[in-house]
Amino acid sequence: MTPAPPSGDLDLLVVGALTVDHFADGSAAPGGTVLHAVRAAAAAGYRVGAVTVAGPEPAARDGVAELQRLTGALEVRSDSRSVTFTHTEHEGRRRLVLDAAPPQPIHVPSPPPASRAVLFGPVAGELPPSAAAVAPGVLRGATIQGWMRRLVPGEPVTPLALDSLGDVLRSALSELDLVVASSEDLAAVADDPRGQLAALRAALGERPVLVMTAGASGLWLSSGSDERLLAAPRVVTGRPTVGAGDMLAALILVAPSGGDVQQAARRAMEHVAIALERRPLLRPPS
Numbered sequence: 700m701t702p703a704p705p706s707g708d709l710d711l712l713v714v715g716a717l718t719v720d721h722f723a724d725g726s727a728a729p730g731g732t733v734l735h736a737v738r739a740a741a742a743a744g745y746r747v748g749a750v751t752v753a754g755p756e757p758a759a760r761d762g763v764a765e766l767q768r769l770t771g772a773l774e775v776r777s778d779s780r781s782v783t784f785t786h787t788e789h790e791g792r793r794r795l796v797l798d799a800a801p802p803q804p805i806h807v808p809s810p811p812p813a814s815r816a817v818l819f820g821p822v823a824g825e826l827p828p829s830a831a832a833v834a835p836g837v838l839r840g841a842t843i844q845g846w847m848r849r850l851v852p853g854e855p856v857t858p859l860a861l862d863s864l865g866d867v868l869r870s871a872l873s874e875l876d877l878v879v880a881s882s883e884d885l886a887a888v889a890d891d892p893r894g895q896l897a898a899l900r901a902a903l904g905e906r907p908v909l910v911m912t913a914g915a916s917g918l919w920l921s922s923g924s925d926e927r928l929l930a931a932p933r934v935v936t937g938r939p940t941v942g943a944g945d946m947l948a949a950l951i952l953v954a955p956s957g958g959d960v961q962q963a964a965r966r967a968m969e970h971v972a973i974a975l976e977r978r979p980l981l982r983p984p985s
Contacts, residue, residue, distance in 0.1 A: 708813040709771055710745035711953045713737050714830070715820035715845070716802060717753040717762045717775075719783045720941065729762025731782070732820025732842050735942030736949035741769040743970060745953050748772035748812050752802045752825065754781035772812040778802040782823045784856070786941060793883065793941070795856040801825050807833045816952050820945060821845025828868035831875060840877030840952040842945055844884045858887040861902045873903045879910040879948040892919050896926065908960055910951065912944045917968065922960050929961065932968055935975040946971045 718731040733751045740747045748770050753759040759781045766773050783799035801823035807830055811817065816838035819831050822845040831841055846864060849857045864872070872878055878899070885895035892913040899909055900921055911919040917931040947967045954963035 708746070709748045710815050711736075711740045711949060712748045712750065712772070712812055712814040712817045712834075713740075713820055713949065714750045714805060714807055714811075714817065714826065716782045716805065716822050716825045717751045717759055717766075718822055719754070719756050719758045719762075719781045719799075721783070721785045721798065722939075723787045727756075727758045729758045729765065730784075730941060731762075731822050732818075732845070732942075732945040732948075734762050734766065735945035736818055736820055737766060737769050738942075739946035739970065739974065740949045740953055742974070743950060743953075746771050748814060750774045750805065750807060750811070752776040752778050752781075752805050754778050754799075754802075756781055756783075774808060774812075776805065782825070786939075788939060788941075796854065797823070797850050797852050797856055800852050801850065805830070809833065816840065818842070818949055818952055820948070823848065823850055828865060828871060831868065831871035838877075838952060839875045840879065840948055841872060841875055842879045842948045843872065844881065844944070847880070847884045858884055860887050861885070861898060864902070869902060873906060875907045877910065877948065877952050878903060878907045879912070879944060879951070881912040881944050882914065885911070892916070893926075893928075896921055908951075910947065910964065912947065914940075918947070918964065920961060920964055927961075929964055929968065931972065932965070933972055935972055937980050938975045938978040940975065943971050943975060946974060 713733045713736045715733040720730040721727050737747050785796040787794045804827045817834045819841040882892050888898045889895045892911045896911040896919045909921040915934045917929050950967035951963050
């Protein structure tokens, strides 16, 4: 990644919608890249801010309250309802159903709050393609899952081909410092993480550091001419994995400037493993 600019008021600003997530055991909780990334960065001692949108649901109110506690700068746009998903998980593989349609687009403040890095974390296409082009001059990263999903209320979420990104968004992503995807995000592109990584590199060019998460196998990292699999420090089983990629993205992007990206990725995986181990065990449906 490019050297970090002089530090602003924040270490990391995260942009994306807050979600309400329903689980197989009947519980509901706030979620979304914005919350998982903020939690991870704040727990690691970084100064964090967020720009988000949320509805009036009790879980969403809980999520906003948590963001208020964890952030040094927070902008929340109210909507009539939150992005809502139903999650199921079996042997580390997730299945999502979209329950509530995405909100109106989030427009990043201009200028955004002063920050050393900005992470764009759409979950349901709520960030317009031009959003990833804002905040030049700081470290910028994105989790692309929210731009790579076919979203129909009441139906399972399915992955889209890379062509769905469109020229404007693909051009903006190609100028970022870090782009993070998962094997699930790119299931329509290729059958294996390495093939998916190659396709993403072909689509976005040489500039971004690319991370392809591969579940219990670890992650594929592509930086410049170097491409390698980094094994997970340990495999965490029996715990929900929702948000693991979001945590990784935040911790890799905000790592101290001048550090080795492989070292940053290994440290991030260790932090994520610890966070997952602290989660309650998965319970069977009631």
